[in-house]
Amino acid sequence: MDTLKLEKRLRLVPLVSVFIIFGLRRFLSDENSLLIVISTIILALICIVSFFYIMQLEKKSGRYNPKKYTLFYFFIIIAVIIFAASMIQI
Numbered sequence: 001m002d003t004l005k006l007e008k009r010l011r012l013v014p015l016v017s018v019f020i021i022f023g024l025r026r027f028l029s030d031e032n033s034l035l036i037v038i039s040t041i042i043l044a045l046i047c048i049v050s051f052f053y054i055m056q057l058e059k060k061s062g063r064y065n066p067k068k069y070t071l072f073y074f075f076i077i078i079a080v081i082i083f084a085a086s087m088i089q090i
Contacts, residue, residue, distance in 0.1 A: 003057045010054050014047040048076065 021043050024036055051072065058064040 003061050007054055007057050010050050010057075013050040017043045017047045017050075044079075 021040050024039060028036055055064065055069060
């Protein structure tokens with residue numbers, strides 16, 4: 001398979017995973033359920049892994065631009081800090 005087609009298909013994976021996370025949070029009433037927390041963590045890891053795989057494919061094809069991913073790294077760091085702070089408060 002062509003890496004460009006694979007990149008385009010992989011770009012849907014984080015989007016779908018984020019919509020599933022928001023759907024779980026919206027439609028399930030017990031937000032502190034262990035099952036919801038575990039599924040959210042698994043879906044978030046799928047998002048991050050697929051994003052890093054897309055970056056690897058871009059490096060392989062020579063279209064990698066590190067400036068494009070600076071904002072993504074910032075949001076990941078902020079999300080991890082907020083998640084850790086909320087887990088400590090519980």
